[in-house]
Amino acid sequence: MAFHEQRFPLRLSLTSSGGPGRQTDIVSLSNGREARNRRWRFSRRRYDVGTAVRSVADLYAVLEFFEARGGQLHGFRFRDPVDFSSARPGEPVTPLDQLIATGDGEAATFQLVKAYGDGSAIERRPVAKPVTGSVRIAVDGVEQTEGFTCDATTGIVTFAPGHVPAEGTEIRAGFEYDVPVRFDTDRIEIDLEAFRAGRIPSIPLIEVTP
Known part of the structure; x- marks a missing residue:
């Protein structure tokens, strides 16, 4: 896998949703207390840029970028709309x-x-x-x-x-x-009729180690 230094279209990243996530193991003990263990040293961020798609032109920009990255194959830069x-x-x-x-x-x-x-x-x-x-x-x-x-x-x-x-x-x-990410799917399905009616498809991204 290669990392492409291209940035995801900025106008779409500014209205995306998502943020950091952690993975914590929690075990309930017999005395009612908990044992907690952090599995990841750092947070891993996830985003959904489907919420940013407002027009057919936006949708095509995402499709073009998706094809150029080979779906999940290659990572790329993404500007977190809050933390950049x-x-x-x-x-x-x-x-x-x-x-x-x-x-x-x-x-x-x-x-x-x-x-x-x-x-x-x-x-x-x-x-x-x-x-x-x-x-x-x-x-x-x-x-x-x-x-x-x-x-x-x-x-x-x-x-x-x-x-x-x-x-x-x-x-x-x-x-x-920027945050290094990749697409978290190898498939984007488009129902253009439903899209024009207001339904926006989910297009997930996940943070990677470049």
Whole structure:
């Protein structure tokens, strides 16, 4: 399976439905309590873009994209309509948005991550598909304008020799990003008469590891 760096049509993703999901094993004990075990390290997101299809032109755009990806065969980029930025909704991206690592004076590569937390717990989600040109980096609170690159296909930031962060320095980043997904079906059925009457088909997507 290959991953195609193309993004699903933005106008359709903005009105899709879906979000993150977890998988938790829950066992009821004889004393009335529960034993819970998290099976997945990170959430896995699912979406349905069928809710975004409003016209025959929209439907054809989805069909064309579906055929180009070979159905479930190839992954692609998808913009989550709510969660697509290192900043909070409505706020601009800044180079101080997310703490991605602390320098040790030797490491030159760092994975982009986004933190989710409520004070009592924090989850750090790796970000593998940043939007090209959107990544901003700061070291110890100072934005870097040179001396680093970010691979838009992996989300890995690499500092050039002479620019490696010193030991104890905070490395922060701001960015926009897409979710790597694939179609979660190999078949799309269309009843055009029913579609014109208002029924919108389900077109499921599921997050993948690119």
